[in-house]
Amino acid sequence: MSMDENSFPALTDGESTAYRGPQPNPPSDVSDPTIRGQAWDIIESVLDDATPQSEWAREQLRSRMESHPGNPERALLEHLMATRSITDEQSDDSEPNLPSPDLPTPDEDYGNTVLFTRRSRRRIEAILGDRMLLTAFQPIHELAGRNVVGVEALTRFVSDDGASADHWFNEAAAVGLGTDLEFAALQAALVAAEQLPPHVYVALNLSPATCLDPRLRAFVEQSQLAVDRIVVELTERLAEYEYDPVVEALAPLRSRGLRVAVDGAGAGFGSMSQVTHLSPDIIKLDRSLIAGIDHAAGQKTLGAAMVEFARQVGADLVAEGIETQAELTAVMDLGMAYGQGYLLGRPSVQPLDWAAWRTSAHREASTSGSTGPAN
Structure with missing residues (x-):
């Protein structure tokens, strides 16, 4: 059963670190004490x-x-x-x-x-009270089968100043409301995802703080989505000291089918040993590795190595940021099975767009000249 969208589960722990120093008298140039x-x-x-x-x-x-x-x-x-x-x-x-x-x-x-x-x-x-945010979904394609198999959830805020999601989340953190805003975005994504086709998984970008927060389990358990359709994306913001706590916190949900993706591999993570420590189900290659991979020998070599690494650890590999036909051809020739990017489908708040994305994926993959993953 879905959680009431006007409420949040209360935090059950967390020690106050508030500044407790003396509070001097107001300065003389401030008229309102x-x-x-x-x-x-x-x-x-x-x-x-x-x-x-x-x-x-x-x-x-x-x-x-x-x-x-x-x-x-x-x-x-x-x-x-x-x-x-x-x-x-x-x-x-x-x-x-x-x-x-x-x-x-x-x-x-x-x-x-x-x-x-x-x-x-x-x-x-x-934003928290009126839920003035939307969820856009960007499709993730299985390149050989020419199907949309998943989506990445991206938050869009309803405002009159056009501020980006980064502006909102940073501003919320600056005034002590960062975690609450992230949970509001998470809830919006889970509710919107109920309209997705039942075979499509949903990748959610979560901070380490959210993964460690006891509210996460309640959100997942009260969602209408099956747990095995939810993928938690961890980014390069994950510090080394947070690996063990995050792995432990997600273990109960993973035992029920929740999957973990490492986002930004090839750029944000310092070593493959750190990626291995998370035992990811999905590895997402950073756009910086995919951009120009069709003509950059070094990127092709690294891409081929990542294909083998993913095979060794038993993870699916997703090429992020595919924007040109040449890049699509290159990643498929290297054996990358999944892809995401503007060429295949832009983020949209309209679930009906997914039918068009499937058509686009079929057309692009058919004209790429590749026969799919070379495994």
């Missing part, structure tokens, strides 16, 4: 979020507070500005965004800082 209290409330909500996913935000905020002792307003403002800077650097250039509203500068009134932060929280809380 409640501004400082509001700033402290926001700061404590960020530091109270004890999930590993938000550790960068906590460390960043602590650093700003050390730089501005007794001045939480300035520390909070610089924290938000740094967060937006990080988000801008991480934005994916493949999908254009409209500019987001500018942050206040350090020279502006402290009251504007708190107002901006409160507005950020209200924006995230509105």
